[in-house]
Amino acid sequence: MAKLRAITGGKGKEKTFALIYGLRLYPTGEVTRVGEGKAILRDGTNSQVPLHLIEGTRDQIRAQLLASIDAFFDIYSHDSTELTAATNLQSDGVEESGC
Numbered sequence: 676m677a678k679l680r681a682i683t684g685g686k687g688k689e690k691t692f693a694l695i696y697g698l699r700l701y702p703t704g705e706v707t708r709v710g711e712g713k714a715i716l717r718d719g720t721n722s723q724v725p726l727h728l729i730e731g732t733r734d735q736i737r738a739q740l741l742a743s744i745d746a747f748f749d750i751y752s753h754d755s756t757e758l759t760a761a762t763n764l765q766s767d768g769v770e771e772s773g774c
Contacts, residue, residue, distance in 0.1 A: 690733075691730060692733065694728070697726045697727065698724075701714065
């Protein structure tokens with residue numbers, strides 16, 4: 676499994692950025708629309724897509740993003756891992772399980 680690590684800062688001269696991204700696996704054809712942090716599924720239900728934040732220089736963000744994507748697929752690479760099930764969301768801030 677890929678190991679995530681903090682990437683140390685540069686010399687302070689490089690411009691820094693913030694990247695917000697979300698990852699979640701769904702069966703093909705299940706998602707009909709994508710909104711702000713959510714996916715609208717074929718049966719009309721909403722499913723939350725967790726958002727993540729990475730800050731740093733472009734090189735730091737790129738390195739951390741690639742490591743995060745590798746870790747995501749390491750965790751969810753097994754055929755026995757169940758994909759996201761459709762659930763109705765309530766706006767109570769509780770994250771639903773799934774990948």
